[in-house]
Amino acid sequence: MTALRIAPPGTRVSPLVLALAAILIVLIVPPALFLLNVSLHETRPDGSLGAFTLRFYRELASERLFLSSARNTVLYAFGSSAIAIVIGTVQALIVERTDTPGRNLAFFAAIISLGVPHILYVVAWLLLLGRAGPVNDAIHFLVGPAHTIDVYSIWGMALIEGLGFVPLTFLLMSAVLRSMDTSFEEAAIMAGASTLRAFWSVTLRMGTPALCALALLFFARAFESFEVPALVGLAGNINVLTTTIFQAVHRTGMPSYGEAGAYSVCLVIVVAMLLFWQNRLSRNAHRYQTITGKGFRPHILDLGPWRYASAAILLALFLVVTVVPVAILIFTSFQPFYEGLSIEAFGRSSLNNYRVLLGPGSFRDSIANTLILGAATASFVVPFTALCGWLVARRTPGAVLLDHLATLPLVFPALILGVAFLDVFVNAPLPLYGTLISVIIASSVRYLPYGMRYAYSGALQIHPDLEGAAKIAGAPFVAVFRRIVVPLLAASLISTWLVVFLLSVQVVALPLLLVGPGSEVMAVTLFELWQNGQVTELASMGVVWIALMTTVSTVFHLLTRHQQIAA
């Protein structure tokens, strides 16, 4: 509501903002109401809602594990966000601002990493860092068998979750750095600042909105994330809030979502406060507007011999974030069972898992549905949030509401979002239940916050003079957005499209309850393998998936290369 307050008196909320808000309300309010309702009512044995109660809120706070879970959650959120943001930003700086050889491969690496389904990424890291994994084998060999790293710890959780989000940081930060006018850095260097100092005090400061956007995204996401807490945390008896709630949901026979609903409602409030704080920051938006009408060529730092050091850093990141986890999946996919890395194990390799997987009647049926799901979700989310993000960055009256609405789904735990949407669609007046369209709508809602944070931080960089000039020249509003804003944002819009595509095709919990017989998507097959299959079959499915996603991403990259260069 800040925007409304500081807007000049008499300013009216524009019909466009109202229209966008209406779309968001239609999309987001029904599942949000479901969450609110289950948190405020008893659940009857048949799953319908009974008497009003506040007991879930009381129980949430008096939960025996609440304090320790909350502390673990904060540590986990801080740790994983810090790892993702620091590593991803360093990577982006090296790629965008130095002459390090081979730096463009980093994009390729990021795309492959994003194509690895999160659940498999976690499994790969557990195979690597587990008690019987190659890392501990090496430590035992070098230091002695008494020394073992324990991955089932809060640090193991933060590391695995953090590394998984490095590619997202890298893609956003490199888009930001690429479109940032470097004349400020040059001025600082001319004034006698060292290169490092210029990076620190100018480049990073200019990137503050993007860093805040990422921090908000990852921090809130850690509060909602489930795979790492379930697979890594629980095995080490470390509870975070989501796993405590998960156990509450499954406490008795009929699942009860009261506590989970209460938890999401509390998270909504926390995120609203974070957004409020971020909006205050953008009051000084002009400080970050670096995209002006002036032409500029990004300042590329000549590192001299140091460029081999930076190349080594990139290579190390490439190995750790992409190659090693993917390699361990490939290795596992050829095994009849996984028993650690050994010469003996190599001898057992065979193509059996692939034969089963690629045989008739497997996931091949659902490829088309999956690609439609990903493309439709990304094609809705990206333009929609670009428009919203721009309106918010321009502090258009009422637009702050768009920001809050579009960020809200970030904190709906995936655990319960599927149930909420099931309830919405099965009761909807339109016959959407069981169709692919219902999955597309649900997955668009889930990824709105990602599009929103990326678009907003991109739009903040654009100096309004350009738009002002266009308006004075008589361009209508739509033309300003289409001809000025979109081309300037192209680089970040394209990478956002790819991010949303790759994330939405791999979500399992959400489509599972929404699809009907015959409209399955690939992620459901993956989930089934996860539930019933052996880890080696799961790995082979993962390898095929990664190959497919890499192909799709490469084709997309080639098709849009022209745009990226233009930007």
Place this chain on the structure above:
Amino acid sequence: MIFDHGRTLIVRFAVTLTISAVLAAIAGTARAQDILLSRRPDRDQAILDGARKEGQVVLYSAAIVNQALRPLSDAFMKKYPFVKMTFWRGDTEEIIAKLGAEERANNLVADVAEGTGVGDLAVDAGFTQPYFTPQVDVLPERYRDPNGRWSYTRVSYFSIAYNTKLVAAADAPKSYDDLLDPRWQGKLAWRVGTASGTPLFITSMRLARGEDQALAYLRKLAQQKMINFGSGSARTLVDRVIAGEFPIALNIFAHHPLISKSKGAPVDSRLLDPVPSTAGTMVIAKGVRHPNGALLLVDFILSKEGQQILADAEYFPVRSDVKPQPALASIIPERAGVPELFLSPDLLNQNTALSEKIFEELFQ
């Protein structure tokens, strides 16, 4: 006047329509109920004719798609080409969530639902209606529900799994009391967050030993620093045992280690006295849209042919005239000479909540 007359007509029409809709619904339910409970001599022919008219049937099941559901639907449609059978696969909790949402919204897609725990949860919630199938006559007594609320489809036996490289066969626990040996401290993993995990172990202990002794036993077990494994699937836990992460896992499906062992994996299962067992249950949804097709499908899944498909998919059939896969037969308690404790849905229903509570107090 004309306007009034028109309005009266409309009101009359609406009232007639509503009454006939309600009557049709009641009649429909009654008809469906008659069909489902029919024991008339022409029952088989009647449901065949009815299914032909309905033309389709939908199954929600927790069984594996590739090895079980797809072959089932292929064989069913080969036998009855005039009925299109489609299926949706989810875990028990998801099946209940989806079926429940459909029932509450009166927007039913499922006709038949199947899975471990599906019967008791769905019946309890009032999502089902009773039915009769002549196929139960050939089943052993304990796999029949006298009230016709569900039928049993496949059996599961629970045991421990141990990594044969980390634990020699001679050392592996042979009884529940062996699990209390201090040398296993911090080495025993079990699954949390699912009814077939820790609650099932605790329930079987309470039923086998009585409340007091079970509680004394579980208190000692809590001293063993149990590893609470939270990823949900028993198969995954066995994979972690094979990888050497956990030397011993409790309460896993006894046949999973055998399947991996046959491929050379360093793992084995051991039955402890008593061996807990459960059975998957199959229900027909309340307000079922294809009652004849549903019965035809239920009959088929329980027939020799249907049970053979489940056996081929590495499940244990409920029919005694269908044999499980030879490699898996060794863990059938009767053959191994170890007493079995069959946990019927009713037994689990009565005990799970308290078992959960005991788990939270002692092990969390």
